[in-house]
Amino acid sequence: MITFLIIGIFLQLTDGYRYHFYAWSNTPKGATQKQKGYFSDEAPPHLYSETTQMPVQQPEPEPAQYYRPEPRRYYSRPEPPRNYYSHPEPEPAPEPYQQTNQVNTSRNTVTIEVFGEGRCPDTTRFLAWHLGPTWNNYQDVVPINVIYHPFGLKSKCSCNEWGDYKCDCHHGERECKLNQLQACVIDQFPDPKVHMTTVVCIQGKKNIDEAGDRCIYDEYDRARLMNCALGNRGKELLSKHGKEKEKKVGMIPWVPWILIDGVRVKEAEKNLWQVLCDKYLHPRPSECPTGRMFA
DSSP states (O other): OHHHHHHHHHHHHHHHHHHHHHHHHTSOTTOOHHHHTTTOOSOOOOTTOSOOSOOOOOOOOOOOOOOOOOOOOOOOOOOOOTTTTSOOOOOOOOOOOOOSSOOOTTSOOEEEEEEOOTTOHHHHHHIIIIIHHHHHHHTTTSOEEEEEEOOOSSOEEEEOTTSOEEEEOTTOHHHHHHHHHHHHHHHHOOSHHHHHHHHHHHTTOSSHHHHHHHHOOOHHHHHHHHHHHHSHHHHHHHHHHHHHHHHHTOSOSSSSEEEETTEEOGGGGTOHHHHIIIIIOSSOOTTSOSSOOOO
């Protein structure tokens, strides 16, 4: 242990001597003590370096250049005008709204008169696919008037001396009751804008009970109209439609029998709106199809 201690002290003395000897041997003549390096704070050169020259001091590296992102730009809203929070002068009132679906009064009113039966498949098809949609979609666009008579080709009514009516219909008693219900609806609500939707709904139902439940929503109206249809009043009203048929068309071989402005138009059964556009509505409305089918 003492041996290693002595060796360490010897090495320390030897390193200090070598350092001073190196500084003295490399110092130019006439140099001061500071220049000789006795009071220098710099670290001595590497003791085991093979070179005899002082190491050249390397310049300090420049600080690393870090990427600096561009500042985010915020776009502010423009400042309001000075009188923004004040009460500006009231603007003039706009003109009243003009509806675009007003009826064109320059056209003559077209009257569509139809004779049909409550349980006739052809009448049901015409009312559901042609007359009903045409009326619902275009009644406020073009001047049309619809008159429906629930009286067919083999229907007949008679009245005895006491004022009791009896009616027979082409498709039996159930059809008579449907016809009478339609006649009561037309009598109680004469305006086509009110009764046409209900008349189309009643058409083709299995019986009068189904028609009343599905087509007349108001309980009071339903009870009143059902009493009318099932009583003598319904048969009387149906008889009046029969008299209109006899007066205007007489015996007819087919239903639906369609009159437009008093003249029978067979083509209207398959395409009512196209017939109206091509033959009766002048000038032609923009709602009409572009092509023509009937001259």
